[in-house]
Amino acid sequence: MQKKIMLNPFSIFFIIILGILLTYSLSWSTFNEPLTVPMMLFLTFILITLLLFSKIFNRTFPEGTFVKRSFRINLIPWTLLAILSMAAEFVYEKAIPIIEILVLKSGYEYTSFGGIPGFHVFAVTFVSFLGLYCWQLFLEEKRWYLLLLSVLFVSFPIMLFNRGGFIMNLSSMFFIFLLHKRTMVIKLKYLSAFVLVLILLLYAFGIFGNIRSDSENAAKDITDSSFILRVGQATEEFKNSPVPDPFFWAYLYASTPIANLQYMTENIEPSNNLTLFITQTVFPDFIGKRVEEKIGRTVQQDQRRSPVFNVSTMFISSFKTLGFLGMLLTYFYFIFFVFLYSYMMKHMHTTKIIGIAILCTIAIFNMFDNMLVFSGLSFQLVYPILFWIYKKL
Known part of the structure; x- marks a missing residue:
């Protein structure tokens, strides 16, 4: 059986948020306390509207819009x-x-x-x-x-x-x-291969985490995850489960952004500063930092559930500057940016597949940080435009 793929950043963002919430609900760490009512309402609103914007995106950019073959260069x-x-x-x-x-x-x-x-x-x-x-x-x-x-x-x-x-x-x-x-043949062997590769990647992620954080013990046994189990406050439920310890790294990286976001919304008073909101959530980080240096203003420090885990979704800087209003403004700015950039890619017949793929990646990692301002990823969006200019010249 063949099934058409209607891929867009909004459906990806929806799947990631839902998956993180399901992961969060496992409660394998004492960091992950039950979500508050305001946080539940906010995330529910995001999930519902993402389904709406996903449908609008698919109608605006129907199947085949971004699949024209790339131009060839030396x-x-x-x-x-x-x-x-x-x-x-x-x-x-x-x-x-x-x-x-x-x-x-x-x-x-x-x-x-x-x-x-x-x-x-x-x-x-x-x-x-x-x-x-x-x-x-x-x-x-x-x-x-x-x-x-x-x-x-x-x-x-x-x-x-x-x-x-x-x-x-x-x-x-x-x-x-x-x-x-564009279309994929859904077969059990393909699905099994995907799951196996994903499991291996998550396990490798944990092994690298052991080496990076506790190199002395890792030199003896790279599977030794005692460090992360301790600092991540693993519950007895996880320790007694059949899940190998290195997978705890992936669990924490997936769930602590929500834990940190909720903790900070309860313990931080927003500064209500529009200028800092713009430098933190609109400008690329290498520009925003310089603007803040010029005006002599900086955003307040994070307050996290644990100093070891510093990710807290794309919304935390906007909360620290404009509260829940800032979180909503950041979300709608992301919606606007995706539609604008996708429209540009539709008319730039060079590397538009790559441009849309990077947007989908941004949608995934927005649940860890604001990827639109993180130049290490978002700056890649400049190159499809530069290739288009190169082609024109």
């Missing part, structure tokens, strides 16, 4: 630029984090890798985007050198020991695949 100069960008970052820092940590075991602190000032954001986002472009070309042409280039470039974040950036790239690759296929 990859050699772009490949050289990407490789030189990666090399320049490593030379500047005098280290390749993943080798320092896993091979040399030199005690290198991965958080110290800042890259070349002013260049790092371009390097990470351009290399990742080029990897996505090579992946799209591979799906169209089935040339294996394109697959090798794609794997090399989308793996740049993992070379920096950045699990989040790597998972974001994998997410965009998955959405490019779905948009490229």
